[in-house]
Amino acid sequence: MERDPALRLRVFNLNCWAIRYLSKQRQERIRLIGDRLCQEGFDLVLLQEVWSEQDYSNLKAKLGGCCPFSHYFRSGVIGSGLCVFSKFPILDTLLYQYSLNGYPYMLQHGDWFCGKSVGLLDRCCRGRSRPLCPRFFQLHAEYWREKDTYLPHRMLQAWELAQFIRHTAKAADVVLLGGDLNMHPEDVGIRLLRGWTGLRDAFTEAKRFEGCEDGCTVVPNNCFTIKSELQPFPLGIRIDYILYKAVSSFTVKCEELKTTTGTAPGMDIPYSDHEAVMATLHIQRKGQAAGVTLGTAVPALVDVLSEAQTEVRVGLLAAQRQRYSSGRMAVLALLLLLLQAVAALGALAGLAGGQPFPKLSFFLLAFLALGILLLTAGLHLFHSIEVKMLQGTEEQMRMALRALQERP
Amino acid sequence: MERDPALRLRVFNLNCWAIRYLSKQRQERIRLIGDRLCQEGFDLVLLQEVWSEQDYSNLKAKLGGCCPFSHYFRSGVIGSGLCVFSKFPILDTLLYQYSLNGYPYMLQHGDWFCGKSVGLLDRCCRGRSRPLCPRFFQLHAEYWREKDTYLPHRMLQAWELAQFIRHTAKAADVVLLGGDLNMHPEDVGIRLLRGWTGLRDAFTEAKRFEGCEDGCTVVPNNCFTIKSELQPFPLGIRIDYILYKAVSSFTVKCEELKTTTGTAPGMDIPYSDHEAVMATLHIQRKGQAAGVTLGTAVPALVDVLSEAQTEVRVGLLAAQRQRYSSGRMAVLALLLLLLQAVAALGALAGLAGGQPFPKLSFFLLAFLALGILLLTAGLHLFHSIEVKMLQGTEEQMRMALRALQERP
Numbered sequence: 001m002e003r004d005p006a007l008r009l010r011v012f013n014l015n016c017w018a019i020r021y022l023s024k025q026r027q028e029r030i031r032l033i034g035d036r037l038c039q040e041g042f043d044l045v046l047l048q049e050v051w052s053e054q055d056y057s058n059l060k061a062k063l064g065g066c067c068p069f070s071h072y073f074r075s076g077v078i079g080s081g082l083c084v085f086s087k088f089p090i091l092d093t094l095l096y097q098y099s100l101n102g103y104p105y106m107l108q109h110g111d112w113f114c115g116k117s118v119g120l121l122d123r124c125c126r127g128r129s130r131p132l133c134p135r136f137f138q139l140h141a142e143y144w145r146e147k148d149t150y151l152p153h154r155m156l157q158a159w160e161l162a163q164f165i166r167h168t169a170k171a172a173d174v175v176l177l178g179g180d181l182n183m184h185p186e187d188v189g190i191r192l193l194r195g196w197t198g199l200r201d202a203f204t205e206a207k208r209f210e211g212c213e214d215g216c217t218v219v220p221n222n223c224f225t226i227k228s229e230l231q232p233f234p235l236g237i238r239i240d241y242i243l244y245k246a247v248s249s250f251t252v253k254c255e256e257l258k259t260t261t262g263t264a265p266g267m268d269i270p271y272s273d274h275e276a277v278m279a280t281l282h283i284q285r286k287g288q289a290a291g292v293t294l295g296t297a298v299p300a301l302v303d304v305l306s307e308a309q310t311e312v313r314v315g316l317l318a319a320q321r322q323r324y325s326s327g328r329m330a331v332l333a334l335l336l337l338l339l340q341a342v343a344a345l346g347a348l349a350g351l352a353g354g355q356p357f358p359k360l361s362f363f364l365l366a367f368l369a370l371g372i373l374l375l376t377a378g379l380h381l382f383h384s385i386e387v388k389m390l391q392g393t394e395e396q397m398r399m400a401l402r403a404l405q406e407r408p
Numbered sequence: 409m410e411r412d413p414a415l416r417l418r419v420f421n422l423n424c425w426a427i428r429y430l431s432k433q434r435q436e437r438i439r440l441i442g443d444r445l446c447q448e449g450f451d452l453v454l455l456q457e458v459w460s461e462q463d464y465s466n467l468k469a470k471l472g473g474c475c476p477f478s479h480y481f482r483s484g485v486i487g488s489g490l491c492v493f494s495k496f497p498i499l500d501t502l503l504y505q506y507s508l509n510g511y512p513y514m515l516q517h518g519d520w521f522c523g524k525s526v527g528l529l530d531r532c533c534r535g536r537s538r539p540l541c542p543r544f545f546q547l548h549a550e551y552w553r554e555k556d557t558y559l560p561h562r563m564l565q566a567w568e569l570a571q572f573i574r575h576t577a578k579a580a581d582v583v584l585l586g587g588d589l590n591m592h593p594e595d596v597g598i599r600l601l602r603g604w605t606g607l608r609d610a611f612t613e614a615k616r617f618e619g620c621e622d623g624c625t626v627v628p629n630n631c632f633t634i635k636s637e638l639q640p641f642p643l644g645i646r647i648d649y650i651l652y653k654a655v656s657s658f659t660v661k662c663e664e665l666k667t668t669t670g671t672a673p674g675m676d677i678p679y680s681d682h683e684a685v686m687a688t689l690h691i692q693r694k695g696q697a698a699g700v701t702l703g704t705a706v707p708a709l710v711d712v713l714s715e716a717q718t719e720v721r722v723g724l725l726a727a728q729r730q731r732y733s734s735g736r737m738a739v740l741a742l743l744l745l746l747l748q749a750v751a752a753l754g755a756l757a758g759l760a761g762g763q764p765f766p767k768l769s770f771f772l773l774a775f776l777a778l779g780i781l782l783l784t785a786g787l788h789l790f791h792s793i794e795v796k797m798l799q800g801t802e803e804q805m806r807m808a809l810r811a812l813q814e815r816p
Contacts, residue, residue, distance in 0.1 A: 071807075074800035075793075091811060093804055094571050097505065163502050171578030363771055374782075385483075392482035396501055399479075403499060 006284040008255075012042040013178040013242055014276040015217075017224065018081075020052045024224060025269055030055050032264050033271050034062040037085070041066045042278070045085040046178040049272075056083050082179075096164045152315020154182075155308050156393045158189035162196040163396070173250050174283055175199065177243040180217075180274060185238055188307045195301045196400075199243035202254045202279045211259030214238060217275040221262045224273035242279045249286055256280040302404050309397045316390040323383035326376045333373035340366050414692040416663075420450040421586040421650055422684040423625075425632070426489075428460045432632060433677055438463050440672050441679050442470040445493070449474045450686070453493040454586040457680075464491050490587075504572045560723020562590075563716050564801045566597035570604040571804070581658050582691055583607065585651040588625075588682065593646055596715045603709045604808075607651035610662045610687045619667030620644060625683045629670045632681035650687045657694055664688040710812050717805040724798040731791035734784045741781035748774050 017023050018030055030050075037045055037059075045067060050056050056072050063070070067085035073095050074080065084090070169175045177199055183189045185201065194201065203215040212219050216236030220227060230236060246252045258278040263270050340362070425431050426438055438458075445453055445467075453475060458464050464480050471478070475493035481503050482488065492498070577583045585607055591597045593609070601607065611623040620627050624644030628635060638644060654660045666686045671678050748770070 071803075074796040074803075090807070092571075092575075093807065094575050095800065163500075167500075167502050167576045167579070171575070359768060360771070363768070363775075367771075367775055388482040392503065395479075395482075399498070399501065 006282055009044065009281040009283060010040075010042045011044045011046070011176065011178060011242055011279045011281065012037065012040070012276060013046045013240060013278070014272055015048040015180040015240060015274040016050050016055075017272045017274065018050050018052060018055050026055070029269065029271055030058060032267060032269075034059050036264065036271070037063055038066055041087075043087045044176075047083050047085075048180050049081045050083050051078055051081045059083075059085070094168070096160070152312050152318070152390060154189055155192075155311045155315070156390060158183070158192050159196075159308065159312075159393055159397065162193045165197045165199070169197070169245075169247055173246070173248050174252055175245050175247055176281075178241065178277075180240045182239050188304060188311065190241075191304045192308050194243070195304050197245070199245050200254075202242040202244060202257050202277075202281075203238070206254040206257035206279070208256045209258070211257070212236060212261050212275055215257070215259060215277075217259060217277060218273065219262060219275060222270045222273060222275065223262075224270060240274055240277050242277055244281060246283070251284050251286050253282045254279055255282050298404055298407055302401060305397055305401050305404070309394060309401070312390055312394045312397065316387065316394060319383050319386040319390055323380060323387055326379035326383060330373055330376035330380055333369045333376060336369040337366065337373060340369065414690055417452065417689040417691060418448075418450045419452045419454070419584065419586060419650055419687045419689065420445065420448070420684060421454045421648060421686070422680055423456040423588040423648060423682040424458050424463075425680045425682065426458050426460060426463050434463070437677065437679055438466060440675060440677075442467050444672065444679070445471055446474055449495075451495045452584075455491050455493075456588050457489045458491050459486055459489045467491070467493070502576070504568070560720050560726070560798060562597055563600075563719045563723070564798060566591070566600050567604075567716065567720075567801055567805065570601045573605045573607070577605070577653075577655055581654070581656050582660055583653050583655055584689075586649065586685075588648045590647050596712060596719065598649075599712045600716050602651070603712050605653070607653050608662075610650040610652060610665050610685075610689075611646070614662040614665035614687070616664045617666070619665070620669050620683055622646060623665070623667060623685075625667060625685060626681065627670060627683060630678045630681060630683065631670075632678060648682055648685050650685055652689060654691070659692050659694050661690045662687055663690050706812055706815055710809060713805055713809050713812070717802060717809070720798055720802045720805065724795065724802060727791050727794040727798055731788060731795055734787035734791060738781055738784035738788055741777045741784060744777040745774065745781065748777065 014033065016030065016033060018026050020026070023029075033047075045063070047059075050059070050072075053072065056070075060070050063085050067087050069086045069088065069090045071084050071090055071093055073082040073093070075095055075097055080095070165175065165177065175197075181190065181193075185203075193199065203209070209215065213235050215238045216233075217238055217240035218225055218230065219236035220230050220234070225236075242254075242257070244252050244254070256279070259275045260271060261275065344362075422441065424438065424441060426434050428434070431437075441455075453471070455467075458467070458480075461480065464478075468478050471493050475495050477494045477496065477498045479492050479498055479501055481490040481501070483503055483505055488503070573583065573585065583605075589598065589601075593611075602609065611617070617623065621643050623646045624641075625646055625648035626633055626638065627644035628638050628642070633644075650662075650665070652660050652662070664687070667683045668679060669683065752770075
């Protein structure tokens, strides 16, 4: 069989922190990012947190020469913030929205509003005897580790992501996942993702590495990071990843991994509050097709899955409690309203000896009861969905565990 | 190469219309359905609108002997209503929720609350030299054709469904889609789905057919159907489908297709307000792997895609209008509230010569303004999501059209 020449693929990944009106020096940083990308000519650029479509359009205009193909994933109220620039044509895209995504009433976290999702992209590398079709997944997860009420949602997302990749990756030659996963390398979510999909971490696999110590992507010497959040981690944390695997008859190796280190070269500000991750991958066709493999030995994978299932179960119990208490509150508010309606009708019909309450307090009370009713009914609805989704995830995990344990 | 013996796969599909407190003779019909399934011993049973998990559990207990493996897809507030029973082990499941799903304020339609989605199921048929892995998709769409405001949502769902099948089907040997698609065979959504995925309609492909005329699944002589809705269609309508295709080195043929015809055999009531569809498929391994094909010739597919894109664009314009008008209303309500707050503060500070309005009307007005503000802000949020998703879909379709037109 004739051997294809190898393909070198240079990938750039950055969480841009480009929130209109909120992110510091946003426009300047977007301009700097554009300049850097033009200079270096990456094959594939994955950007997260580009919340303003205007920023995307500016980047698109700037990168027209080196990365003529691009896509912006739309979802949620604000958008997904995900966009991709590519040197080669983008053939197809698909967006998968997580079924749970934080709480709509946690306005300050904003997760619910941005419709967190994973984008899938089919690309075609031309100029080869047979076009190579890498498939890219890109995502962005918002939660901070400290907010542990979100842990079950994060676990559900890690599971849904892993399942989505497993089910859609088989048709590709090479799979690449880039993004801000907001999980540390040893977290159960990352271990689940790697184990269940067989994806390999570019940082641990790279032949050469250059950049922040331990590959950290949120570091204390970046002037935009919040120092208090990094206190338990003096070196910083690694939460932005490039993961990859070869699916069919290819091999992928990571030749080099780099991160930026606080400030943009020759400038006094960094590109973002995260460091960019840049990988050079070496893709080559090999003789025979590889079988489907799991990323981790079965017993280790069973442990990770059990751990994740426990987290989901804990979240399920909490969601059931919240569903119950919001439902009870809604019923109480409804009863109060009904009582008031009866009293008001009684007074109107002249049954009672005049209105027992002053009118103002009566109306204020009705107003309050109605407000509580609407709020708690909404909460009840939301937590009902949460319960259903967590139950479904737990059952899927149980099925996967059973299948693993029955493996010969 | 040794030829595997052929596999005969008997599939049962029914929209059960089992809504607790609302569907007539629900428990009796579920019992009848269970009896029939036990008697006939299908290989795969796809049921829709089983909204009560109790009904699912009853069926599961009853079918334990003939279809020991089962799965209930959970989503939304009420659930997805989708469940599957299988003679062979279920290896894996995945649920894909459509990004748009009707309007939460259309309580009477209920679409939004049931989290309409498509379930994916990997099954394994054992006892063969190499296990055959059919992949099943199951879905249920609620909308009536008459409610044409929903048409863009339905188009988006048809597109998302087709994309989901395209991206996940490649790993399977055989793909099977069963469910109540709520679209007539000649509707653009069905043509898009068939054309874009290459799925074939068991009714048109079947060698033998037995059942209602034209394969209709909602017929006038079923005592539960609403006769007025069927007036334009004297024979009934065909909206429940079994679609299939072979992906890898297999061929699939539909030997026989049957529908029930109004009443259950020997009984005076039907199983549901829909007729059941029963297919016997004949699956055989062939020598070489089939290439990836589209279901329709490229020019015809371009036409269908353009038609669908137009529908989406119409919906997008309507959504943009609604987003604008709800936003304007919210701003007006907010202004009124602010005005009232200023008036009240003025009165408190003794600036005005006493309170110009009677207190009660003042509070009622504030109450009204707040109510309108909350409602319209919610609507604005919802229509913003709608706009984003329709924009995203339109762009995906545009990309697909471009790719089709550039095909050599």
